Amino acid sequence: MQRRAFIQLSSFLSGGWVVAQLVPLPVFAAHDPICFQPSPLIKLCSDGKIIVYVYKQEMGQGVQTSLPLIVAEELEADPKQVIAEALPYSPSSGFNYSTGGSTSILREFMPLRKAGAAAREMLIKAAANEWGISVDNCRAQKSRVINTTTNQSIAFKDLIAKASALPIPKDPVLKNYKDFTVIGKPGVKKNNIRDIVTGKLKYGLDYRVPNMLYAVIVRCPVMGGKVASWNKQSVATIDGIVELFEMKEMGDQLETRSGVAIVANTRWAALRAQKSLQVQWTYPAGSNEKSSATYFAEQAARLQKAPDMIYNEKGAAVKDMPQPDGEWITASYQIPFVAHAAMEPLNCIADFSNGKFTLWGGFQNPGKTASVATKFFGLTSKDIFINLMPLGGGFGRRLSADYSAEAMQVAYQIKRPVQLMFTREDDMKFDNYRPASSHILSAKLGADKKPADWLHKIAIAPVADFLLGMKGNANWLAMEAEGGSMGDMYYAIPSLRSAVSRTPSPLVEGWWRAVNFSYNNVVIECFIDELAKKAGVDPVEYRLSLLKNMPAKKIKDGTLFDPARLSAVIELAAEKIDWNKKRGAGRGVGIACCFYNHAKAYTAHAFEVSVSKTKKIKILRAVVATDVGMVIDPDGFANQVEGGFVWGLSAVLKSEITLANGVVQQSSFFDFQVARMPDVPALEIHIISSNAEPGGAGETSVPSVIPGLMNAIAAATGVRVRELPLKNKGYTI
Numbered sequence: 001m002q003r004r005a006f007i008q009l010s011s012f013l014s015g016g017w018v019v020a021q022l023v024p025l026p027v028f029a030a031h032d033p034i035c036f037q038p039s040p041l042i043k044l045c046s047d048g049k050i051i052v053y054v055y056k057q058e059m060g061q062g063v064q065t066s067l068p069l070i071v072a073e074e075l076e077a078d079p080k081q082v083i084a085e086a087l088p089y090s091p092s093s094g095f096n097y098s099t100g101g102s103t104s105i106l107r108e109f110m111p112l113r114k115a116g117a118a119a120r121e122m123l124i125k126a127a128a129n130e131w132g133i134s135v136d137n138c139r140a141q142k143s144r145v146i147n148t149t150t151n152q153s154i155a156f157k158d159l160i161a162k163a164s165a166l167p168i169p170k171d172p173v174l175k176n177y178k179d180f181t182v183i184g185k186p187g188v189k190k191n192n193i194r195d196i197v198t199g200k201l202k203y204g205l206d207y208r209v210p211n212m213l214y215a216v217i218v219r220c221p222v223m224g225g226k227v228a229s230w231n232k233q234s235v236a237t238i239d240g241i242v243e244l245f246e247m248k249e250m251g252d253q254l255e256t257r258s259g260v261a262i263v264a265n266t267r268w269a270a271l272r273a274q275k276s277l278q279v280q281w282t283y284p285a286g287s288n289e290k291s292s293a294t295y296f297a298e299q300a301a302r303l304q305k306a307p308d309m310i311y312n313e314k315g316a317a318v319k320d321m322p323q324p325d326g327e328w329i330t331a332s333y334q335i336p337f338v339a340h341a342a343m344e345p346l347n348c349i350a351d352f353s354n355g356k357f358t359l360w361g362g363f364q365n366p367g368k369t370a371s372v373a374t375k376f377f378g379l380t381s382k383d384i385f386i387n388l389m390p391l392g393g394g395f396g397r398r399l400s401a402d403y404s405a406e407a408m409q410v411a412y413q414i415k416r417p418v419q420l421m422f423t424r425e426d427d428m429k430f431d432n433y434r435p436a437s438s439h440i441l442s443a444k445l446g447a448d449k450k451p452a453d454w455l456h457k458i459a460i461a462p463v464a465d466f467l468l469g470m471k472g473n474a475n476w477l478a479m480e481a482e483g484g485s486m487g488d489m490y491y492a493i494p495s496l497r498s499a500v501s502r503t504p505s506p507l508v509e510g511w512w513r514a515v516n517f518s519y520n521n522v523v524i525e526c527f528i529d530e531l532a533k534k535a536g537v538d539p540v541e542y543r544l545s546l547l548k549n550m551p552a553k554k555i556k557d558g559t560l561f562d563p564a565r566l567s568a569v570i571e572l573a574a575e576k577i578d579w580n581k582k583r584g585a586g587r588g589v590g591i592a593c594c595f596y597n598h599a600k601a602y603t604a605h606a607f608e609v610s611v612s613k614t615k616k617i618k619i620l621r622a623v624v625a626t627d628v629g630m631v632i633d634p635d636g637f638a639n640q641v642e643g644g645f646v647w648g649l650s651a652v653l654k655s656e657i658t659l660a661n662g663v664v665q666q667s668s669f670f671d672f673q674v675a676r677m678p679d680v681p682a683l684e685i686h687i688i689s690s691n692a693e694p695g696g697a698g699e700t701s702v703p704s705v706i707p708g709l710m711n712a713i714a715a716a717t718g719v720r721v722r723e724l725p726l727k728n729k730g731y732t733i
Helices: 063-075 104-131 156-164 192-199 267-274 291-304 364-370 373-377 401-412 425-429 518-536 538-548 563-576 634-653 705-717
Strands: 006-008 022-024 035-040 042-044 052-053 081-088 138-141 146-147 153-155 212-220 226-231 241-247 261-263 280-281 307-316 329-336 348-353 356-361 386-387 418-421 437-445 451-460 497-500 585-597 601-611 617-627 684-689
Touching: 006 212, 035 156, 042 104, 042 156, 052 063, 063 081, 063 104, 104 138, 104 146, 104 156, 146 156, 153 156, 212 241, 212 267, 212 401, 212 425, 226 261, 241 267, 241 401, 261 267, 261 401, 261 451, 267 418, 291 437, 291 451, 307 684, 329 518, 348 401, 356 401, 364 373, 364 386, 364 401, 373 401, 401 418, 437 518, 451 518, 518 538, 518 585, 518 705, 538 563, 538 585, 563 585, 563 617, 563 684, 585 705, 634 684, 634 705, 684 705
Parallel strands: 052 081, 212 418, 356 386, 451 497, 617 684
Antiparallel strands: 006 022, 035 042, 042 052, 138 146, 146 153, 212 261, 226 280, 241 261, 307 497, 329 437, 348 356, 348 418, 437 451, 585 601, 601 617
């Protein structure tokens, strides 16, 4: 997509649901259709096309299918005529283009419904005027307005001119949920599925612009290291090299490394030179002592000292972690660094001309590139135009702006369009990793065998240190709290205290799919199972007893938590896995749940496994029960749940990033392992039907996979594993 002209629009509707936004302004020709735009989000044209502008980024989660479905429902349009188009990024638009946290549907549901309803009312009014009848005698259906008295009908496309002359309704009437004919109905195909499977869909790596060069970077393998020198003669025999130059580190929030850029006429020349270029580095003092083992040892030691931050949700829990004394039950857990490992390695095309940047690529947060990266060059967000491409996977990695900032630095240097490419090895070794963390959980059981006191102590480097440039900010630790550890504990526990300590990370960090829940919720759900065993109570009944008679409440961020909905998914998962069925030696069932609060979602996973004496795991059955409120696209939602299942299995069984001498050891999928097809069992998906406000799907089904499987293995073997991944303890699948 090339740079296009824009027009500033005034406020369309009252209530502030969309104000003063920017929308593409096409260049009209004589044969172009007549269009009208009752909202910055929708355009209806006389050729029958209905365009929905999507500013949430498409990375496989299906927003270019699900968001248009919402419009089609309220507009009463034929879904086949509704076309999704990515809205180019503009910093002055007011749109939140950032795509993460499973919030796209949750945040866009009502704005899109209102936009569709307003357009529908305008079309009906135009038709009623045409027939000279009341709007009460008209209804819309499948992109037509029908005269309910005569059964005459007029297509939307034939009402465009007259509808565009009408005032935009300030408070359009929304459809009743019971009348929905599009939302929540199965069988909807992704609107770009044909292009995906035939290879026609262009991702960032596929795109080309005129006069474009190719670039790679030889980066320092140790964080904080510097280029000392490089040998240009080591690549002198490679044809097509245009320029070599030193890359500058670009500071907080970008977290780029020192290195040498290689710019070439062809991709192959650049990649060959990257393998051959000889670079000498200056490493920071002590970097050769940094390893995964030393980092976890640092975290373990830090957990024995006074914490940096304490959050006492309620009660009067003791300040310090107790020593095991018979009354207190204590367990320690260790969670490793993991990479995002999206199928499409990072890439970005950048062009710098006339004092401005133009970018092409896939970005989960283009606003960060515009606001942070431009400052490095003494520019502002108004000096950049970003063309948004589909992402070949994100999982949180493309929330960062290091790769786009590097591409901008190269383009700024050579004054020609350039595509910066990460190889798979680059992508793995220079990721912004999910934090490694260590946890101590302790609890004292009361007379009712439930936790009377609960203590959770965490050692971690917060993602906010890197992603938000909040190093030293007093609030950074609180951002690592979600998942039940601080302020959002979903079980009824009278006395609870959580404590967090910062251990500076030897690696750059970033949000990973399911963010804090992928460690905090995991250890809590494992520990609950340990408490159930100590109490001699069935793990399902134990969880339900901690939720029974618990009133709905607003948690720390203001989200309403409904314990009945969490109980329902636990009960459904247990029922579907045949929880109470007798099982023989070496077999076990396990369960875990998650209240994914900022996506307003409730999920439980249950597993039945067998484990041999040689620690060979066989997943006999896997079940998920989930309640995310109203489901827009059931097939797309099932895809999300399945993807989360695979990602959770990878994290619990195989995936980890390790450090030795300050250098990441993994370089591709052969050593950073993910679940492969033979590892993944059939997943039984059970969705609780609901008319509640729709929540998020992309991340909600990841966290409870991990403790659910760990609990099943413990039930089958009698041995509790508290360190991930399980492969390090000899388990295979």
